[in-house]
Amino acid sequence: WDAVRGHADKVIQCDYTKQSLRLALILNFVNxxxxxxxxxxxxxxxxxxxxxxxxxxxxxNTYGRIVPGTHLREGSYDMQGGLWYELFHxxxxxxxxxxxxxxxxxxxxxxxxxxxxxxxxVFLCCIFMLLVLLGLLLKIVHFWWKCCRIYRRxxxxxxxxxxxxxxxxxxHEALVAAFEAxxxxxxxxxxxx
Numbered sequence: 130w131d132a133v134r135g136h137a138d139k140v141i142q143c144d145y146t147k148q149s150l151r152l153a154l155i156l157n158f159v160n161x162x163x164x165x166x167x168x169x170x171x172x173x174x175x176x177x178x179x180x181x182x183x184x185x186x187x188x189x190n191t192y193g194r195i196v197p198g199t200h201l202r203e204g205s206y207d208m209q210g211g212l213w214y215e216l217f218h219x220x221x222x223x224x225x226x227x228x229x230x231x232x233x234x235x236x237x238x239x240x241x242x243x244x245x246x247x248x249x250x251v252f253l254c255c256i257f258m259l260l261v262l263l264g265l266l267l268k269i270v271h272f273w274w275k276c277c278r279i280y281r282r283x284x285x286x287x288x289x290x291x292x293x294x295x296x297x298x299x300x301h302e303a304l305v306a307a308f309e310a311x312x313x314x315x316x317x318x319x320x321x322x
Contacts, residue, residue, distance in 0.1 A: 148184070149216050150219075152177075152180065152216075153216050153219040153220055153223070154219075155173070155176065155177075156173070156177070156220060156223060157219070157220070157222075157223030157226070157227075159172075159173035159176075160223050160224060160226075160227035161223070161226060161227050161230055163227070164227075164230050164231055164234055214281065217276065221269070221273045224269055225266065225269055225270075228262055228265055228266055228269065229266075231262060232259060232262045232263075232266075235255050235258050235259055235262065236259070238251075238255050239252065239255045239256065239259070242255060
């Protein structure tokens with residue numbers, strides 16, 4: 130509330146971990162409760178659309194020190210995207226748990242079909258849905274593995290082309306002076322050796 134009250138000289142810090150954890154938990158709850166109440170999915174979509182607008186405004190206008198002559202605030206620090214790795218894992222676990230919960234509901238229907246001698250068509254449909262969900266689970270695990278194994282390695286380093294462009298820009302001399310020597314080494318070779 131300090132930003133609303135007009136304390137322009139005060140630096141206001143954002144607790145990114147708490148804010149992002151809340152969003153990940155809400156996404157996982159929407160995913161899990163969609164089994165019981167499918168109406169929650171469009172409500173969750175509306176919530177995240179509004180939350181995206183709110184957080185964009187909030188991060189630009191609330192946190193950090195105010196820039197003189199404007200109503201905007203400058204960022205106080207950069208996490209370099211490190212938070213998104215943990216958020217990705219949280220969302221993937223929620224997605225897997227949601228698919229497993231749907232599988233549990235279908236398994237209960239299979240058990241009822243076996244116990245009550247319902248039609249063979251109902252039983253076969255349940256088995257088909259379980260096979261489809263098994264395929265979905267395998268695709269989710271493969272996607273998660275691919276993102277962690279391939280894309281994360283590349284997202285943790287600066288590409289040589291970007292480093293070269295920054296080196297050649299005369300406006301970034303202070304930034305280039307702060308670079309470490311390891312920025313110019315091939316990350317795959319340094320990890321392998």
